[in-house]
Amino acid sequence: MLKTIGAQIKEYRAASIATPLFMILEVLMETVIPLLMASIVDKGIAEGNIGHVYRVGAVMLVCAFIGLLGGLLGARYGAKASTGLAKNLREAMFTNIQRFSFANIDKFSTAGLITRMTTDVTNVQNAYQMILRMCFRAPVSLICAMAMAFFINARLASIYLVAMMILGVILSVIISRAMRYFSEVFKKYDDLNASVQENISAIRVVKAYVREDYENQKFTKASQNLYKMFLKAEGIVAWNGPVMMTTIYTCILLISWVGAHMIIAGSLTTGELMSLMTYCITILMNLMFLSMIFVMVSMSMAAARRISEVINEEPSIENPADPVMEVKDGSIDFDHVYFAYKEGGADVLTDINLHIRSGETIGIIGGTGTGKTSLVNLISRLYDVREGTVSVGGVDVRRYDMEELRNQVSVVLQKNVLFSGTILDNLRWGDEHATEEACREACRLACADEFIEQMPEGYHTYIEQGGTNVSGGQKQRLCIARALLKKPKVLILDDSTSAVDTATDAKIRDAFARYIPATTKLIIAQRISSVEHADRILVLDDGKINGFGTHEELLENNRIYREVYDSQNQGGGDFDQHQNGGER
């Protein structure tokens, strides 16, 4: 895990090394200054030697300046290295996510991926900056100050040693208790992020169902929980300050008392006592820094682990070693295909045998959840089969170059999206070199030309993110046009005309038949009228083929089909009422 994260430091290695070096420079200067101070007090002020004060004062000024410079450069390079690491982590995750198959995305969920790319990266970035700046500085500073204290007066310095041990014990108790709450906090953060992500991305549905109050309550509860946890954790951490201060003041009192006796006895000078006090504060402060670094680093460990999971995730679907580069024709064959979304999970499709000739138009019909979408997703290899084979053009889809396969098998997904950009930009997702004329032609076929031409800026109209400024039916038609631009050998419409009126639906089908006769067309629909003119119709029920034939054949001998046909002809019939129909 640390190797994965470390590998992303890349071009920021120099900055990562420079940071601790500059910080150590700062520490060294900080250590020398109290010693110079002692010299000014003892040799300069006490002996009335003003020349000494000037000379040592000048050296002190130079040291202070160097220390300041070290601190400044350390902070600068620390920021450069940590923000650079964050940038590289995000890029590495994003690049790998682009390689993910649908199955990989299912595993992490969209909300999870977003949290990992934002909150988690920020945590690691902060921790890394802290490590670079403090991890070396604090121990070095601690040791230097300790050494100096012992050098000045070993007897007094041993007081620090005792204080340090006591403080160390108390701090570790506080930290270990706080850590328990903090790890809870981070789990709660995930929940909160998930609920925000879900709510915001589905805000239209929330509004449509007037669920704002419910969502508000849900969110308030999650947010309250987080607040309580944080309060508990911070409440414990808050003890750090008072404990720290009590220790420092006790030490100073002790040293003043013992030191005063020593000064009277002549075994210690005033200047030395002064520097000892400065070192006391340095030592204990650094101890506290160390404990804080510990908290921060252990909290960011979980984030680092989650980031490296994304970077190291192997795409579950990859190009074969020696890929077939050409799809010969649009014939499709399913041979004893079984499919499940999760390994060991229940089969969504069982024993599918299906042979479709190139250029055929196939209607697919069945209630929701019967596996229609799953079935067609196997053709463009959005998922891999569990058992059996799916072939296009007579070749197993797993042997094709994926880009070639997906260019030839064009899917208008059920949950389709448009991207922000003009209508032409969106259409050119299908073929980036398409001329405007070709785009217009595709829109004519998809019956999208009428409404586009009525828009004020026609084909240059800007589509908002997620296509919110076009209606559902318009969006569907744009998506069909986009898929047509690929000039695919297989075109799959997954319930893509559900929001289009029946007359337009018929016009689109008619255009397909005339302009792309050689393309195999698979049309998933809820309405019998959308599929009845197809060459053959597939009836799916509970992941199995229930019937496959022409409209007349199915009317004759398929009970589900006949019942749906009858109810739809009587008006208002819906496929789902019959999804458990079957041939009983």
Ligand SMILES: Nc1ncnc2c1ncn2[C@@H]1O[C@H](COP(=O)(O)OP(=O)(O)O)[C@@H](O)[C@H]1O
């Ligand atoms: N990404 C997914 N992960 C797990 N299960 C899924 C996923 N998509 C669909 N399913 C399940 O697979 C079954 C078939 O779904 P689907 O093929 O989408 O049906 P249809 O398109 O006919 O409505 C359903 O039981 C559904 O819950």
Ligand SMILES: [Mg+2]
């Ligand atoms: Mg579906």
